Amino acid sequence: MLRKEITMTGTSTSPALAAALAYHQAWNSKDLDQAMTYIADDISCDAPGARIAGAEQYRGFLGQFMTQLTGVETIAAFGDDTTAVLFYYPHTAQVSDAPAAECFTVTDGKITRSVLVFDRPSFAPPQS
């Protein structure tokens, strides 16, 4: 399957994308503490089936997500002054071909809002 290499358009001129990519790289490396340095205390996050409010709740959510992670293939990354968008394939033991996307709002280098989208059934454990 053809997949485009990660597009770093505007990293040097987009503060939102710089923060989003630094956050992304940290959790891709399973460095939860480092990832959380880019998360605002009052973050709000819309995730599939869940509304997450505040950094503590977000840390629990991200930590849980990371336990299933074996790798990440990032296919697109864009941003402007305040917004960044990432598209990637999270790899788990069972799944490597289901995409996820995030739209971040960034203020003063911190992510204050995130809209996370993935298809829950695509990541569900295989039916026994």
Added chain:
Amino acid sequence: MLRKEITMTGTSTSPALAAALAYHQAWNSKDLDQAMTYIADDISCDAPGARIAGAEQYRGFLGQFMTQLTGVETIAAFGDDTTAVLFYYPHTAQVSDAPAAECFTVTDGKITRSVLVFDRPSFAPPQS
């Protein structure tokens, strides 16, 4: 809920984003014929739980999706020479707060590849 106005960054300089937004606007207006003018004959599309190959199959898929649509709220749009990314909330009779995202590959003004992501359960009919 705070939602950012659509970000049109780079429409004038990104041919991929120009094609993606023209396509997006056409199907948002339920103009399936117009939308299909931006779709390459050999499009491949990864959608949740489905791999779509070729314009005819894609037309069927998009037409079906459009029947449930009452509106679209677009929150982010970015692109470069060959790739564009859109983030939006499709509105249906039941749902208006579940996001979708698309990552398009564009060649000569036509969409040749699309990765579409949304959470199927968020759009499922209410449990009776």
